[in-house]
Amino acid sequence: MIALLHRLGLGADPRPLARYLVSAAVYAISAGTAFGLLVPLLSTLLAGHTGTAARWLLPLAGTVLVGWVAHYEQEVRVLALASAWRRRLYQRLGTHVVRLPLGWFDGGRAAQVEQLFGGGVETAVRTVHLVQALLGALLTPATVFLFLLCYDPRLALTVLVTVPVVLAVFVLARRITDRTEAAHHAATRQASDRLVEFAGAQPVLRANGRGAGGRALLRDALQDQYRTARRQVFGALPGEHLGQLAIQLAFTAVLVVGLLLATGGRVDAPRIVALLVLGVHFLRPFADLAGIAGGIRACRAALVRLDAVLRTEPLPEPAAPRSHADASIELSGVDFGYPPGSPKVLTGLDLVIPAGTTTALVGPSGAGKTTVTKLIARFFDVDRGAVRIGGVDVRDIAGARLAELVSVVFQDVHLFDGTIEDNIRVGNPDATDEQIRQAARRAQVESIAARLPGGWASRVGAGGGLLSGGERQRVAIARALVKDAPIVLLDEATSALDAENEAAVHAALAELARGRTLLVIAHRLDTITGAASIAVLDGGRLVEQGTHAELVAAGGRYAALWAERECAQGWRLAAH
Structure with missing residues (x-):
């Protein structure tokens, strides 16, 4: 995907992208740091040491302030970067399309270009927004994990063991959902084609007394769409709930380990409560990864379509143009x-x-x-x-x-x-x-x-x-x-x-x-x-x-x- 972005000229000036990535990373890390600082604050507060807890408010407030500044910087830069990418893609498409041979536009290519100038560019530009979501889903848990490792390596090891299991379940769930979605999209496209065909063929159908009989193909297509829609709903339910179930099971495992540590007297109750709160914030971003992965696939598909058009060679221009003698x-x-x-x-x-x-x-x-x-x-x-x-x-x-x-x-x-x-x-x-x-x-x-x-x-x-x-x-x-x-x-x-x-x-x-x-x-x-x-x-x-x-x-x-x-x-x- 990085190679695609580079070919499309979206990385021509790396400085705005680098500044955006830095601000997004700082925001994600500051969010994880804020969660990490909650552990000493909550543990001392729940233990009744109000004065000690109050001292932790200063670093927590400083972290929140850094996060707010980074978030503001991130939002300003993502808007500027998305606008620059959109403008760049429109300029490149517009400049390139007018140089393509007119014969290239035969066979429905004009509709393809219209789609690229509309939804294609917007979907490709959405890559910028997905980057910050991806950084947040990776860097925030990583920061939280470092705090857990410092506070209690046993609990940190527990949440680390759950990560591959959660990710594997999300991959499986996504595959189940993808199969049902593909079938439903194909059926929906077929039904749409039949609907347009049925509407456009009304003069022919009615002239031949087939106003009612001509609905057969449309009815079959709509019924097929209905069946695939039901399969999509019932097929997607396991996929949607498997991921949530995996996260709940992972949290349960963390909770069990925490209770064992607390009941065994190795960790006091106030601290274990604070650590469990931290464990929840470690696992929560993984629920967003499935949606981010789907968004990345859609963006990559749009980038591939744009790249295919931009890589189409225009007819070569002569190095030394010649003048014609007449109009023969x-x-x-x-x-x-x-x-x-x-x-x-x-x-x-x-x-x-x-x-x-x-x-x-x-x-x-x-x-x-x-x-x-x-x-x-x-x-x-x-x-x-x-x-x-x-x-x-x-x-x-x-x-x-x-x-x-x-x-x-x-x-x-x-x-x-x-x-x-x-x-x-x-x-x-x-x-x-x-x-x-x-x-x-x-x-x-x-x-x-x-x-x-x-x-x-x-x-x-x-x-x-x-x-x-x-x-x-x-x-x-x-x-x-x-x-x-x-x-x-x-x-x-x-x-x-x-x-x-x-x-x-x-x-x-x-x-x-x-x-x-x-x-x-x-x-x-x-x-x-x-x-x-x-x-x-x-x-x-x-x-x-x-x-x-x-x-x-x-x-x-x-x-x-x-x-x-x-x-x-x-x-x-x-x-x-």
């Missing part, structure tokens, strides 16, 4: 599969897209069309071959410069919960209001603002939920227009639009294509018949390339796709 695109002998070592999505792909032209990528699902756009934008690096812009390998272009060269309009557009203008300005934060409005007009966005109650000042909702899919596409196109990148990649931008939105989006795309290199992925072949070039992918390879007329005449893969489209377009409902 070339893929040469490209092999690629993700994750590395998996079957190839693209194999030996060669594709040339001249600057200032519109090229369409078509092919069956899984042919690798979207992968091509991700490689051009350098979401990933190729396994073999090269992707070039203006004759320069994208790996030799600075990342910031590549981001300026390429705009990507995805099929699923994400908008932020701001105004339309705010979302368009994402493309170019330095754009003027006039440039934003001009891009909006060219992308057919003005009609969207006109229908919203607040016009341009209306918020679009989280993810753009207050707009239709076609309207979000038009905002994304306006965003690309205001960015004014020479290369634009469109991934299924018109795949599922109604007629009105499709016409508006096509008009916006026509504006976007002017003077730019445009690569369009489309399943609807009738939308790309006017492209200067159509590239047909199949099985990760380029099988055909040419104009619409040339490819139809060739009678190859594209002609077959076009024939399927013609056949599908000719269907109609017949009256019976």
Whole structure:
């Protein structure tokens, strides 16, 4: 765990941590010392020697004062240290995540990052607070034991013998609890997934008359959760009570030895009472160790997750960035599969897209069309071959410069919960209001603002939920227009639009294509018949390339796709 903290940079400046540890140690030792000084005070007081007992108040008060100062210092330093660690982790995560390849965020990684920035960092920072609890649970009993050793070695030996037994029982109890907790957490997660699935599937279930029947999986998951919850309760009870039983038995052993010493006349009664009080304070902190151990495991798990993200290598930046000649695109002998070592999505792909032209990528699902756009934008690096812009390998272009060269309009557009203008300005934060409005007009966005109650000042909702899919596409196109990148990649931008939105989006795309290199992925072949070039992918390879007329005449893969489209377009409902 110390190595993890060091890798995460939390021990970069050891002085604040050292001062915190010293103050926590002084407080823990002072607490043990105060308990130790109670023995002569109580024994003389119970023996009726009030004057002698009063003299012990001075060192006891001094110890309490030292403990109070140390406790105050500890609390001030733990707050400062926790704040510094939290700030350090947020800075490192924020700086590192923005350098990771965009492809890393596929497959649910965005949710993982969200969890790390939320509970992950807070759990990791809790390590600071656990340190003081751990020091207290170790140093306070150790100090008390030294006093016991000085006062009566026989009683000290008795409490020392009970320590391994108590710790062994706590380990056993924790293992019992861990098994039941793991099963309950798994069942709870399954029930939560089923609940979300059941809620999200309501339109499908009701449309198919399965509103009631669709509860079966959810009901089974909830019943399983109930059963595991009962097992957790009954399984955790022995674990919870075993530890307490061990402490009580240990205290009983100390009490028996103390009574034997008292009845045998070897220790007077007032002193044995004081020593037994000290023995209680020796054993009490061990009850906290189980909770501390669980907290340490949770903190370590959070640190491991943070470390895994921070150890993910970003795409390498070129040592000597090169300048591109134009906005042409070339893929040469490209092999690629993700994750590395998996079957190839693209194999030996060669594709040339001249600057200032519109090229369409078509092919069956899984042919690798979207992968091509991700490689051009350098979401990933190729396994073999090269992707070039203006004759320069994208790996030799600075990342910031590549981001300026390429705009990507995805099929699923994400908008932020701001105004339309705010979302368009994402493309170019330095754009003027006039440039934003001009891009909006060219992308057919003005009609969207006109229908919203607040016009341009209306918020679009989280993810753009207050707009239709076609309207979000038009905002994304306006965003690309205001960015004014020479290369634009469109991934299924018109795949599922109604007629009105499709016409508006096509008009916006026509504006976007002017003077730019445009690569369009489309399943609807009738939308790309006017492209200067159509590239047909199949099985990760380029099988055909040419104009619409040339490819139809060739009678190859594209002609077959076009024939399927013609056949599908000719269907109609017949009256019976």
